[in-house]
Amino acid sequence: MALFNLFKSRNESIEAKPVELRALLAGYSIEVMPRTASKIDDFQAILPEGTRVYIAHIDGTPIADMVATASRLAKDGFAVMPHIPARLIPNLSTLETWLRSYSGEAGVTQALIIGGGPARPAGDLHSSLQLLESGLFDKYGFTRLHVAGHPEGAGHIDRDGSTRIVDDMLRLKQAFAERSGADMAITTQFAFDAKAVIAWAERIAAAGINLPIHLGVAGPARLQTLIKFAIECGIGPSLGVLQKRALDLSKLLAPYEPLDMLTEIAAYKASHPDSLIQQIHVFPLGGIRPSVEWMNSHGGIQPKRPTG
The missing domain is CATH 3.40.50 (Rossmann fold)
Structure with a gap:
């Protein structure tokens, strides 16, 4: 697969169609x-x-x-x-x-x-x-066993900054799924940088890993809350995205919403239907109800038992 920087130039705006999102x-x-x-x-x-x-x-x-x-x-x-x-x-x-x-x-x-x-x-x-x-x-x-994915690296495993150990572990887990017949996927840590996520997904696919990716994103939350969690979880490129947002006074006090990131991912996935990125997994860092309401409203989804 072509790398994401061939799909989108740095200054080019991408907007997913509502149906894609x-x-x-x-x-x-x-x-x-x-x-x-x-x-x-x-x-x-x-x-x-x-x-x-x-x-x-x-x-x-x-x-x-x-x-x-x-x-x-x-x-x-x-x-x-x-x-x-x-x-x-x-x-x-x-x-x-x-x-x-x-x-x-x-x-x-x-x-x-x-x-x-x-x-x-x-x-x-x-x-x-x-x-x-x-x-x-x-x-x-x-019958369904998911394993962890780290789009921005796993410093506690690859202390030298390489990706070899993490990739090798994913290959071993994929081999286990093939031997056992378990329905397996990768659920990732939350991230805020769509380009970093896409580059990682393409890299592991090129390395022969074909497990579906359930991409972790943060639900709506205060910027200070997200920066705190990003530091605690060792998220690199995404921390830079949040810090840049913190410097924009027009966005500093407004709650973070994952629309920009998900828009990029949706547009990429629409043009790359064979991408490993299959589903979205929400970390409700700002609360369960706000995260669910945001996802439902942007996805045109109804709860199991609608109220009212």
């Missing part, structure tokens, strides 16, 4: 935590039917809270995908207990498998590949 936003997914989910009385009143809802497992969150949140969302008819972070799990016995609970109590069949958690592992497990190779996901009926 709606097509990109159709089937979006969203991420919640037990704490944030508890603030939403009725997810069916705000989310489209069948929406995939990821449940982030933050260090210190009891597994009982994770499973209870998964059960609630599953009963409401949503596709539940909890995070399974290797470095928070002391051993395979604990992993099996978690998966048994998710499967048996909430009917979960999907998971986002990540290294995750603190720099120091809780026990013997430290990578998503260890979890995949355990055989436990197949044992408990998990």
